Amino acid sequence: xxxxVLVFPGSNxxxxxxxxxKHIHGIDTSFIWHKxxxxxxxxxxxxxxxxxxxxxxxxxxxxxxxxxxNSVASFASKGGPVLGICNGFQILLEARLLPGxxxxxxxxxxxxxFINLTCRTNRTPFTSSVPTETILHIPIAHGEGNYFADxxxxxxxxxxxxxxxxxxxxxxxxxxxANPNGSTANIAGICNExxxxxxxxPHPERAVEKQLGSNHGRFLFDSIDQYLTxxx
Amino acid sequence: xxxxxxxxxxxxxxxxxxxxxxxxxxxKICDYLGRTxxxxxxxxxxxxxxxxxxxxxxxxxxxxxxxxxPGLLVDAxxxxxxxxxxxxxxxxxxxxxxxxHPSAVEPYQGAATGVGGIHRDIFTxxxxxxxxxxxxxFGSMSEPRVRYLLDGVVKGIADYGxxxxxxxxxxxxxxDKSYEGNPLVNAMSVGIVKQGExxxxxxxxxxxxxxxxxxxxxxxxxxxxxxxxxxxSEASEAKRPSVQVGDxxxxxxxxxxxxxxxxxxxxxxxxxxxxxxxSCSSSEMSAKSKTGMHIDLDKVPLRESDMxxxxxxxxxxxxxxxxxxxxxxEHEVMxxxxxxxxxxxxxxxxxxxxxxxxxxxxxVKADIPxxxxxxxxxxxxxxxxxxxxxxxxxxxxTDLSPYIDxxxxxxxxxxLLKSPNIASKRWVYEQYDHxxxxxxxxxxxxxxxxxxxxxxxxxxxxxxxxxxxxxxYLNPRKGGQIAVAEAARNVVCAGGRPVAIxxxxxxxxxxxxxxxxxxxxxxxxxxxxxxxxxxxxxxGNVSFYNENPIGAIFPTPxxxxxxxxxxCEKHTTPAGFQSDGDEILYVGASRSGIxxxxxxxxxxxxxxGDAPDMDLEFEKRLQKVVLEAIxxxxxxxxxxxxDGGLAVALxxxxxxxxxxxxxxxxxxGQSATEQLFSEAQSGILLTVKPANxxxxxxxxxxxxxxxxxxxxxxxxxxxxxxxxxxxxSQLKDIYEWIIPEAVSQVQP
Numbered sequence: 001x002x003x004x005v006l007v008f009p010g011s012n013x014x015x016x017x018x019x020x021x022k023h024i025h026g027i028d029t030s031f032i033w034h035k036x037x038x039x040x041x042x043x044x045x046x047x048x049x050x051x052x053x054x055x056x057x058x059x060x061x062x063x064x065x066x067x068x069x070n071s072v073a074s075f076a077s078k079g080g081p082v083l084g085i086c087n088g089f090q091i092l093l094e095a096r097l098l099p100g101x102x103x104x105x106x107x108x109x110x111x112x113x114f115i116n117l118t119c120r121t122n123r124t125p126f127t128s129s130v131p132t133e134t135i136l137h138i139p140i141a142h143g144e145g146n147y148f149a150d151x152x153x154x155x156x157x158x159x160x161x162x163x164x165x166x167x168x169x170x171x172x173x174x175x176x177x178a179n180p181n182g183s184t185a186n187i188a189g190i191c192n193e194x195x196x197x198x199x200x201x202p203h204p205e206r207a208v209e210k211q212l213g214s215n216h217g218r219f220l221f222d223s224i225d226q227y228l229t230x231x232x
Numbered sequence: 233x234x235x236x237x238x239x240x241x242x243x244x245x246x247x248x249x250x251x252x253x254x255x256x257x258x259x260k261i262c263d264y265l266g267r268t269x270x271x272x273x274x275x276x277x278x279x280x281x282x283x284x285x286x287x288x289x290x291x292x293x294x295x296x297x298x299x300x301x302p303g304l305l306v307d308a309x310x311x312x313x314x315x316x317x318x319x320x321x322x323x324x325x326x327x328x329x330x331x332x333h334p335s336a337v338e339p340y341q342g343a344a345t346g347v348g349g350i351h352r353d354i355f356t357x358x359x360x361x362x363x364x365x366x367x368x369x370f371g372s373m374s375e376p377r378v379r380y381l382l383d384g385v386v387k388g389i390a391d392y393g394x395x396x397x398x399x400x401x402x403x404x405x406x407x408d409k410s411y412e413g414n415p416l417v418n419a420m421s422v423g424i425v426k427q428g429e430x431x432x433x434x435x436x437x438x439x440x441x442x443x444x445x446x447x448x449x450x451x452x453x454x455x456x457x458x459x460x461x462x463x464x465s466e467a468s469e470a471k472r473p474s475v476q477v478g479d480x481x482x483x484x485x486x487x488x489x490x491x492x493x494x495x496x497x498x499x500x501x502x503x504x505x506x507x508x509x510x511s512c513s514s515s516e517m518s519a520k521s522k523t524g525m526h527i528d529l530d531k532v533p534l535r536e537s538d539m540x541x542x543x544x545x546x547x548x549x550x551x552x553x554x555x556x557x558x559x560x561x562e563h564e565v566m567x568x569x570x571x572x573x574x575x576x577x578x579x580x581x582x583x584x585x586x587x588x589x590x591x592x593x594x595x596v597k598a599d600i601p602x603x604x605x606x607x608x609x610x611x612x613x614x615x616x617x618x619x620x621x622x623x624x625x626x627x628x629x630t631d632l633s634p635y636i637d638x639x640x641x642x643x644x645x646x647x648l649l650k651s652p653n654i655a656s657k658r659w660v661y662e663q664y665d666h667x668x669x670x671x672x673x674x675x676x677x678x679x680x681x682x683x684x685x686x687x688x689x690x691x692x693x694x695x696x697x698x699x700x701x702x703x704x705y706l707n708p709r710k711g712g713q714i715a716v717a718e719a720a721r722n723v724v725c726a727g728g729r730p731v732a733i734x735x736x737x738x739x740x741x742x743x744x745x746x747x748x749x750x751x752x753x754x755x756x757x758x759x760x761x762x763x764x765x766x767x768x769x770x771x772g773n774v775s776f777y778n779e780n781p782i783g784a785i786f787p788t789p790x791x792x793x794x795x796x797x798x799x800c801e802k803h804t805t806p807a808g809f810q811s812d813g814d815e816i817l818y819v820g821a822s823r824s825g826i827x828x829x830x831x832x833x834x835x836x837x838x839x840x841g842d843a844p845d846m847d848l849e850f851e852k853r854l855q856k857v858v859l860e861a862i863x864x865x866x867x868x869x870x871x872x873x874x875d876g877g878l879a880v881a882l883x884x885x886x887x888x889x890x891x892x893x894x895x896x897x898x899x900x901g902q903s904a905t906e907q908l909f910s911e912a913q914s915g916i917l918l919t920v921k922p923a924n925x926x927x928x929x930x931x932x933x934x935x936x937x938x939x940x941x942x943x944x945x946x947x948x949x950x951x952x953x954x955x956x957x958x959x960x961s962q963l964k965d966i967y968e969w970i971i972p973e974a975v976s977q978v979q980p
Contacts, residue, residue, distance in 0.1 A: 009572065010481050012397025016670045019687070049668075051395040054481025110390050112665045141394070141665045206667050211685070211801065 001228045004032040004042035006072070006088075008063045013049035013085065013205065020205040021046070025221045034066035043228050044081040044125070045072055047088030049141070049203060059102060059144045060090035069095055081125040081224060082197045086142055089189070089199030098192055098199045099153055099162075103146040106182025110143035114213060115180050117188055117202055118168045121161050124195045125227040130219040135172050136165075137214040138202040140180055145201040147183040147190075154185055165189035165200050240271035240542075251278035252458050257612060264604040272590065272597040275542045277605065279508035280515065283461035283776050286611040289742040290774040293615075293752055297759045301768035303731055305427070312353040312433060312504065314770020315425075316732050318796055320689045323427045325359040328367070328420035328697065328736040328792040330775035333460045334475040335417040337468050339384025343417050344392035344478035348550055350421040351396060352504035355487050356553060358431035358494050359423030362669060363684045364393050366403040366419045367697040367736070367790040371412030373652050373974040378407070381415050383975065388478075389419070390663040395480035396487070399672050400664035401682030404697055407652045408833075410705070413780030414464050418736040418773075420792045422695055424686065431494050434501035434556070435517035435525060435582050441562045442525055442580040444510070445493075445569050446486045446552040450535035452477050453548025456507060463741055463779040482551040482574070489572035490553060496568065498561035505552040511545045511605070513554040515588050518602035519609050524587040527580035529597070541590055541597035556582060618752055619745035627706055630840035636826055637903035642956035644835055645879045645908065649963060651834040654876050655970035656887075673800060674726060678808050678888035680872050681726035681793075685800045692800035694728030696793050700875070701786030706828045707843035708750040712757025712789055714843060714913055717851045718874060719793035720765050724855045725870040725916060727803035727862050728795030730765055733758075735772035735791055740784025742776045750787045758789060764848040765855070767793065798863070805862050807871040808888025812946040814868050815925045816893060819932060819939050820854050820915035821845065823878060823899050823907045830875040831909035845912040854914050857935045866920060866928045873915035879908040881917050882950060886960045887967050892947035897955060899940055904955060919945060 003021050007014045014031065022029040032039060039045070052063035063069070069091070076082050076097055084092040092098045105111060117136040122128050130136070149157060157163050165188040169178040174186045181201075189200030204217030241247060248258040251274060261269055261277050269277065283289060299307060305315040305323050313327035331346025351361045366389060371378040393400050398421070435442070453476035493499060501521070503513040510532070514525045529544045539547070555576075557565050562578060569576035583589070588605075590598045604610030638644065648654060661676035673692055674683035681696040698719035704711030720730035735758065740747040762769055772792075778785045797803050826832055827841025861867050873881045886892055899907045920928050925941075932939040950958045 009485055010395070012395075012484065012668055016668065019670060023687075050397060051481060051484075054395060054479070056481065109387075110394055110663045110665070112394075112667060113662050139667055141667060143391075143394070203667075206670050209670075211673055212667070212670060 001232055002028045002030060002042050003044045003046060004030055004039055005046045005048055006034060006068055007031050008034045008052035008066060010052045010054055011048050011050035013203065017046050017048040017205045020208045020221060024208045025225055027225055032068060034068045037067040037071050039071045039075055043232060044224055045075060047084040047091055049086030049088060052087055052091065059087060060094040063091045064095040073097060076197050079194065079196050081227065083126050084199040085203055085205065086201055089201055090144065092197060092199045097197050098190055100147055100149040100190065102144050103148050104144050105146050111180055112139065112141040114139050115202065116168050116170055116178060117165050118172050119165055120163045123161060124164060124191045124198050126198045126220050126224050127164055128223045128227055130223060135168065135170065136216040138204055138207045138216055140202050142201055145181045145183065147187045149184045157190060160193055162190050162193065163187055164191050164198055165202065243268050243271060243274055248274060252282060252461060253278055257281060260612065264601060264610055270598060272541045272545065273600055275546050276511045276598055276600060279455065279458055279511055279546055280605040281611050282458045285508050285512055286607050287774055288612045289614050289616055289776065291607060292613055293755050297755065297769040298762045299769050301732065301766065304768060304770060312356050314732060314734055315430065316770065316794060319691065321427050322686065323425050323430065324422060324693060324794060325354050325357045325425060326420065326422040326734055326792065326794050327353050327771055328418055328734045328790060329773040330736050330738060331417045331419065332415065332738065332775050332778055333464060335385055336414055336464050337471060338475040339381045340388040341475050341477050343385040343388030345476045345550055346417050346419045347389055347392040348478045348480065348483050349506045350419045351398065351483065352506065354421045354423035355490055356431065356502055356504040357425060358429055358491065359425035360491060361398045361421050361423040362671060363422040363682060363695060364398050364400045364420065365682060365695055365697045365792065366400065367699065368405045369411040369416035369701065369788060370407050372409050373407055375412065378412065379975055379977065385415065385417055386660050386663055392478055392480045394665040396484050397668050399666045399668050401666055401672055401684055402676050402696055405657055405660060406701065408701065408786060410786045414778045414785055416738050416778065416788060418790050420697060420734065422693060431499065431502050433503035433517050434521045435523050436500055436521045438523060438582050438584045440500055440556050440559050440582045441578045442527060442582065443555045443557060443562060443565065443576055444532055444552060444579050445555055445576040446574055447479065447482050447549055448533040448535045448575060449544055449547045450549045451539065451543055451547060454543055454546045456548040461777060463777045476548045476550050478550050485572045485574055486551050486553065489569050489574055493565045493568040496564040498558050498564040499555055500558055501556040503554050505554060507548060509545065509547045515602045515605040517554065517556065518588055519606045522586060524583040524585045524602055525580055526583045526589045529590055529592045531577055531579040533575045533577055541592035545590060616742050616748040617745045618749035620749055621746035627840045628842060632826055632841050635832060635836050637905050641904060641908060642958065645883065645956055646966065647835055648831060648876050648880060649883060649966045650970050651830055652970060652974060653830055654880055656967045657971060658968060659971045659975060673804050679726060680722040680807050681728065681795065683726055683797065683804050690799050690801065692797040692804060694723045694726040694795035694797050696722035697790055698722060699788050699790040701788040702833065702839055703828050703843040704754050704789060705786040706841060708753035708787055709757040710843040710846050712754035713761040713848060714846050715789055715791045716758050716761035716765065716767065717846065717848065717913060718872065719791040720767060720855060721872045723793050723795030724859050725805060725807065725872050727805040728797040729859060730767045730793055730795045732770050732794050733762060733767050733791050734770055735789055737774045738778050738785065738788040738790065739776055740779045747784050754787050754789050761848055764852050802865065803863055805867055805870045807885065808869060809885050809891040809893065809919055809945045810868040812891065813922055814919040814945040815922055816895065816942045816945060817918045817920060817939055818899065818915065818942050819858065819918055819937060821847065821850060821912055822901060823910040823912055823915065824902050825910055825912055826906060829877065829909055829911045847914065851914045854937055857932060857937050858916055861928060861931060866924045867918050868921055869919045871917045873917065875911065877909045877911050883963050885917060886950045887964050890960060891945055892949040892951065892960050893943055893945050895943035895952045897952055
């Protein structure tokens with residue numbers, strides 16, 4: 001089993017994702033430079049957070065043109081599991097591997113804090129063993145995390161079980177107050193129709209050790225670990 | 233001024249004066265050169281001999297600070313930043329620096345490039361930055377301009393640091409009228425490097441190629457160093473072009489490329505470009521190695537092709553480095569930078585004449601003895617006249633007795649919580665990514681110091697910035713002592729051993745004898761405390777000319793303290809209450825005197841008295857004993873008493889934990905007002921599990937540290953018998969909403 005972590009110029013959570021996968025979960029992990037067009041022998045891809053190309057244009061808008069993204073698209077089309085975290089989610093949206101678009105936070109400020117999250121589906125390889133009744137305590141850190149979908153898209157996402165994570169309060173209620181950035185319907189993470197491509201704004205790789213405040217992010221990496229163990 | 237490239241003005245003493253050089257300095261320059269300088273040379277001297285680069289009015293005083301210690305791997309001022317042994321074959325590089333003047337006229341870029349500049353100082357040593365801190369000062373929040381500055385500075389720090397990918401784990405912000413028009417923006421970076429893998433700013437090996445790497449050179453920031461060496465005035469707005477423009481994305485690439493290029497072993501020396509750009513890096517590297525450099529400015533990648541030698545040499549365009557590579561191996565370096573899509577161009581070579589020679593259009597535009605430009609070489613050194621400020625007579629003799637025993641203490645406590653100096657800074661620190669790199673064990677907010685673990689070891693760094701400018705204003709010597717002592721106490725409360733400091737000395741115009749007196753006294757006080765606490769000074773930065781039309785700012789020597797936590801898992805100690813039933817102890821010096829307190833300033837509008845009481849010998853014992861108790865596992869939480877005294881420390885402990893407490897205030901001798909609001913130093917609130925209470929009390933008593941059992945944690949109210957009954961939720965509401973409410977006021 002081998003998971004690849006993409007590195008774009010400006011990625012800055014690449015080492016954090018690597019640390020979580022390799023050192024905390026003991027999964028073989030390798031970095032993949034954005035200029036590579038060959039993903040090598042990987043079973044899943046993580047697109048980490050950061051500011052690819054400085055995010056001076058729309059976040060992720062330039063990164064999607066990196067050679068590696070063509071390979072990611074074909075990997076995903078064959079059912080390969082892909083997780084985009086924060087900037088990675090933005091890149092997946094720009095690459096049209098996930099539907100919808102990202103806007104600046106409603107309050108127009110960067111926001112870094114722990115938030116509450118509820119997992120809405122176990123059908124993705126990254127959430128198969130996330131307990132849906134548990135309130136996940138996972139940090140966000142973004143300035144452009146205001147996910148936008150129009151009514152038709154929201155309906156599609158709901159009907160096809162594509163909403164993976166929602167911001168919630170401490171009791172699991174999906175309320176306006178619990179929404180940290182103005183995202184449509186409190187959406188924090190979604191997947192594609194087939195469920196193998198997941199994008200989320202919160203940072204599970206920052207929540208894998210209790211010493212740093214929470215280990216709820218481990219549910220996601222445990223999920224992909226089990227998924228790959230059974231599928232390989 | 234494109235014509236400059238071909239037509240240069242005549243060199244006169246007037247022109248030198250316009251460049252900020254005195255007549256004596258101009259004569260000295262002619263002596264060094266044996267002739268009148270060219271226009272380009274005059275420009276280079278003017279920035280290199282500016283206060284900002286030469287430390288000409290401060291270096292003699294700075295040399296009185298203790299600068300050696302067992303853990304120091306380089307002496308202060310020897311490299312771009314201090315280097316401290318932290319065990320496991322690792323070293324920590326750390327430094328704090330000001331960006332006050334740029335931030336006063338262009339808060340966003342000023343603050344952003346302050347962050348960028350200080351990180352470059354760290355990674356130019358081969359260290360990877362792992363944490364940032366900052367220390368900010370603004371005028372009164374009721375001023376719209378202040379809210380504009382606060383907003384811009386915070387956003388500048390956030391955008392640069394977040395994109396660069398280094399967590400901002402701590403800092404402090406004070407608001408006081410004295411900083412109106414002249415905010416302080418001090419940024420600190422902390423990095424880690426393997427011992428033996430550090431890089432140096434040297435230019436050894438005659439014939440070795442000199443490369444410029446990173447961003448292209450533009451016209452931004454020309455004379456930034458000179459601008460930083462004069463008072464802010466109404467004309468300062470016109471100096472906006474002196475402010476550099478930051479690009480954190482390029483800085484991130486420069487970081488990765490520099491560290492990767494250093495690994496090739498083909499780099500002999502490397503120095504970042506900050507103030508005075510190419511002039512400074514090339515002359516400092518040359519002077520240090522007693523070599524010289526021959527540089528063809530035509531080869532420098534430019535943003536605007538018609539830039540003159542003068543402009544290229546003085547440009548402070550950000551995200552650039554100067555590298556001396558091993559001859560024949562320069563391509564190994566260039567390949568790494570090419571991978572990261574960055575410039576890396578050979579622009580010259582190391583020569584043995586001791587001179588820096590700069591060519592433009594094939595002509596020599598400047599030919600200067602490198603040593604004559606630099607601090608420690610030919611740059612002037614002055615010891616200025618001093619005079620004890622007259623205001624001290626007034627502040628020192630003000631009668632404080634009407635305020636020392638007042639009624640309505642509960643109301644005063646609630647009022648004090650509304651001081652922006654005390655209220656929560658969540659609005660600020662949530663804009664900073666304080667978690668990236670996944671090492672932040674304690675971030676900003678409910679902790680006395682930022683705690684950053686070091687992966688692969690069981691250790692952590694505890695870091696804090698601290699200075700109470702009001703104390704320094706009221707008693708510069710004692711204020712300087714307190715700044716160091718309190719930063720150390722913060723580190724101890726978090727579970728760390730204070731190891732060394734970096735400092736950023738923010739003062740007014742050094743040519744004013746009163747300002748220079750406070751400068752000397754404050755540095756003397758810092759030295760006293762550093763000696764006593766065995767925390768040597770590893771380096772730092774001086775920022776003079778912090779004045780507005782009304783006068784100088786509070787003298788503000790900001791201390792950046794580095795501490796080491798031996799066992800991160802076991803020793804890291806929170807500030808808030810932990811469990812219901814835990815016992816609360818006050819440990820330390822008597823709570824006497826309201827001098828210089830936030831209570832006097834905010835409630836009564838009075839800045840007067842002496843600085844609070846400080847006994848360095850006792851402070852040292854207190855810190856040692858409390859740290860020992862923490863390491864023995866006897867302490868559940870620890871919180872330093874600072875602004876607002878015991879009252880604020882208790883309220884904060886409650887707010888941080890959503891837990892109340894039952895307190896009986898019976899500290900010996902003083903009025904209840906003093907017990908609650910005195911900012912006398914050397915006081916710590918500890919909580920302890922009931923089972924450890926006797927052992928801890930016995931231990932402290934044996935060590936002759938006064939200890940008082942104040943009460944017990946529990947309930948949802950902070951109850952101080954016969955004084956206050958405060959629901960924690962009410963405290964929290966006030967504490968959290970003061971700053972957001974103030975900043976959301978509509979700008980007129």
